[in-house]
Amino acid sequence: MTKINENYRKLPGSYLFTEIARRVTAYGQKNPDKRLIRLGIGDVTRPLAPAVISAMHAAVDEMGTMEGFRGYGPEQGYDFLRQAIAEYDYQARGAEIAPDEIFISDGAKSDCGNIGDIFGVDNVVAVCDPVYPVYVDTNAMAGRAGEYSEAVGRWSNLVYMPCTAENGFAPALPESKVDLIYLCFPNNPTGAVATREQLQAWVDYAESRGAVILFDSAYEAFISDPSIPHSIFEIEGARRCAIEFRSFSKTAGFTGNRCAYTVVPRDLERGGASLNTLWNRRQTTKFNGVPYVVQRGAQAVYSDAGRAQVRETIGFYQNNARVIRAGLAGAGLTVSGGENSPYVWAKTPHGMGSWAFFDLLLQQAGVVTTPGAGFGPSGEGYIRLSAFGGAEDTAEAVERIRAVL
Structure with missing residues (x-):
């Protein structure tokens, strides 16, 4: 059976x-x-922004011609979008991220859940509390969470990092051994942000213990304080211990268009393997890429008008x-x-x-x-x-x- x-x-x-x-x-x-x-x-x-609409209309027209028609695109995303992201979202902020470290996807939610595919089931996962439910539920589905207790509202194998008014909704570094650490800043749901010093402490912690930070930065466009980092990769050492998720959903209104991206640096290795290579293998096997028309719309977000x-x-x-x-x-x-x-x-x-x-x-x-x-x-x-x-x-x-x- x-x-x-x-x-x-x-x-x-x-x-x-x-x-x-x-x-x-x-x-x-x-x-x-x-x-x-x-x-x-x-x-x-x-x-959607007028610049995005214009770009998508033009892309639709392209697809209606023999010369402009495109079938399967690259699973990692088209170069024109990956290059724009690298330039405007990272290099402009002093973060040296290359286009081939960027993987275009259909949503940060999907990637936050799917990233577990490249990690062993016996890894210990740490999550903030309160937390975006996808981090918890997808690890439970994979078998990392253990058993759920209705009495306390927690899973037995997850390490919960309380974010309360008493600690300014900023989690403390775990005292027990953890392997995968989910962080989300600006935070969903509390709206808290992390300072450069706080993020440096997390990077140093992960580097010293061989852990990997899974950094959800879906709301970075809403940061108004110039002292707050928009990316974990603005922090020294993050290329060796962090993966970042971003989305066009809240930044540019793409919740219905589905376009996001995940950054996996080539410097990030665990168990003698490149996580960039592993994620590429996962994507090329399980994902056929984001539609060309949508990616052209996302590219327009980086134009002057966009x-x-x-x-x-x-x-x-x-x-x-x-x-x-x-x-x-x-x-x-x-x-x-x-x-x-x-x-x-x-x-x-x-x-x-x-x-x-x-x-x-x-x-x-x-x-x-x-x-x-x-x-x-x-x-x-x-x-x-x-x-x-x-x-x-x-x-x-x-x-x-x-x-x-």
Whole structure:
């Protein structure tokens, strides 16, 4: 008889955002005349930049000619996009990343989960707490997480690094042995950022122990503080111990287009093997590449017009974040994030549970948020609010929330 991957049976309940969708759907069915405002899932709402649209139209026209038609593209991505990324995202910031160290993909979420393919199942994984669920769930699916305890909300084999108000939502270096370390800055969900000194400590730690940092930098475009690094590769030594994930989803509104990239330096080796070579082998075997039209659109993000237009959209979302942060703080909630991040992390009032506060805001304010408990034990007692809505909706949502507090 066919056997299944028993690790899937160990996964608790449903994926966080699936449960949110279920509750929101139930609310909508019972309240068809009430208008919901969604500040939960971090999906963008602004249109693609005109420069991106023009580039994609031109690429579509190319594909309609004998001379311009393209079939299978390189699994690693087209050179024109890899070169633009290397120049503008890395070399311009003093990080020496070459095009052949960049792998274009269909999403940072996919890569954060798929990266485990090149690592042994017996590696010890460390995650921040609260944490983006994909880091945890994909390692559970692979068999690295051990057993899940409903009582404590944790997996037995994962090393949890609490990120709390007491430590400024910055995880401490693990005291026990770890092999793979997931870091996300600007952080999802707390909105915290890491200073150059903090990242240097992580790099030094990983180098000294032969660990690998898996650095999710999907929200780097929202950093407004010039002293905060945008990439782990701005840090000395990171080429020997880190892999970085980035995405065009939040930077340029590509959530529906699916385009991202992962950087695996050639200097990074473990077990006598080049991780760049291993990831290339994985991609060429399991992935057929991102469509040519989409990659041309992503390339346009780096044009003069594209950069200005994308920057304007980022500014729009940053203003939404300021409105949320200021409005909730003014209503008496304790808030963080929202300054170098599109997410605001708010403490629930009166010791209320995360899901209870989520339900209160849904039922009484008609506002969808994300309960912090869904991100891990240390997220209990918080909610996450997203700045990716419209300006009027964001302002109205804040007023609705204030009215029920």
